[in-house]
Amino acid sequence: MNSASIARSMLALIVAGTLVGCTTRDRNNPLDPRNRVTRGLLIGFNALASDGVVELRWVRLSNEGVLGYRIDRWRPGGTPAPLPGAEFAEYVAAAEDLTAENDSTYVYRLIARLASGDSAFSPPDTATPGTRRIAVIVGDLPGLVGLTADARDVLYEFFEKEPYDDIELDEQRGWFWVSLFDNNTVARRRFDGSTVGVEVEVTAPSDLTTTPQRGTGWAAIPSLARVVPIGPDTLSAFPGAAIVGVGTPRIVEGAKQSATLWIGSDEGFVYRYGISIDAVTQTWSLGQRIGAIALDEAADAAWVSTRYGGDRSDLYYVVFGSPNPPERVREGLLNVTDLAIDPDTRSVWVSERGAPMAGHGRLSRIAVTGETVVTVAGLEPYGLGMDAPTGSCWVTDIASDRLLEVSRTGTILRRSPTLGVPYGVRVYRP
Secondary structure (H helix, E strand, O other): OOHHHHHHHHHHHHHHHHHHHHHHHHHHOOOOOOOOOOOOOOOOOEEEEOOOOEEEEOOOOOOOOEEEEEEEEEOOOOOOEEEEEEEEEOOOOEEEEOOOOOOOOEEEEEEEEEOOOOEEEOOOEEEOOOOOEEEEEEOOOOEEEEEOOOOOOEEEEEEOOOOOOEEEEEOOOOEEEEEEOOOOEEEEEOOOOOEEEEEEEOOOOOOEEEEOOOOEEEEEEHHHOEEEEEOOOOOOOOOOOOEOOOOOEEEEEEOOOOOOEEEEEOOOEEEEEOOOOOOEEEEEEOOOEEEEEEEEHHHOEEEEEEEEOOOEEEEEEEEOOOOOOOEEEEEEEEOEEEEEEEOOOOEEEEEEOOOOOOOOEEEEEEOOOOOEEEEEEEEOEEEEEEEOOOOEEEEEEOOOOEEEEEOOOOOEEEEOOOOOOEEEEEEEOO
């Protein structure tokens, strides 16, 4: 190769290297449309739904030449428009929309104003503010996750050393209870994750319930063959006098509008206690281990699922004071993990998990007449929680790793972010 050819080759290499260097630097710029991570969009913008307000958060740009930010808002299907008063200096990274109305859906986007005269936009984010508060227990953390009112975003994560066994709501007081089997404790939590009072020492607590009229919670202790009351004193670290003589108690369910307490045992018995906890008011034998109980308080009755053969379940309707034996409404259900009552229709939601990790389970709503009103298939449902004002059932779906809101008609209305094996949920409206 002659000297001229060598010179031309070296020049080509220098030019090529320069072009590659410039391209790499440009694409490292988060505002470059060719950036593989951001695609030129502002990342980290979130609209978080709360009660009567939407909290807006973003990550400030570190680039030179950022003059400030503004926020657009619109309704789904509408046209973006500047949110009044929502223009901010370059050092601001949070704001609030105090004009948002509860149960209305809004779409937001962040716009960065640049000295070059250009603007950069975030992807849109949606929020529906409201009074709803949501707490989910998850296995991967393990611990507790609090969600926004529309379940679109995680508000907080509360870590525990081991997973909770159960979660139960005290609607009158606006807090919930959680049990830690291995840690031998029961705790009360607010929906912001903070603790109410002191943790209570309970040996190997399993299922939980509350009787708000008494101001107490109840914990089943299968290993000690007893059920213990907790409270109403939130500063007492020890439970009250135990209920015994109920076999191996596995399930407890308390009435919200009265003082009744129902207990289900491994031996297949259901016990109902009334105003006095000193004596049982009625007992039923269903012949199989009790798996779940949901109370139809309007009729002083209960939906009860049993377990047998490893993963099979039957569903019964049990009426207090009736001379007739319990009615078996369904048989051969596959791995029922939870029941939840819709008080307005008196129907029951049934969570059939099916084979673990297969995603072939289903969620059904069954009328008090025994008719199946609606079924949602292709899930692996586990824990259920009711949103009484809307009649929606919230279900932890292990298959999608999300919390789902399902309407009475079976429509999936909302999906949470992935949560890490969600298995219990409680929903509350002040």
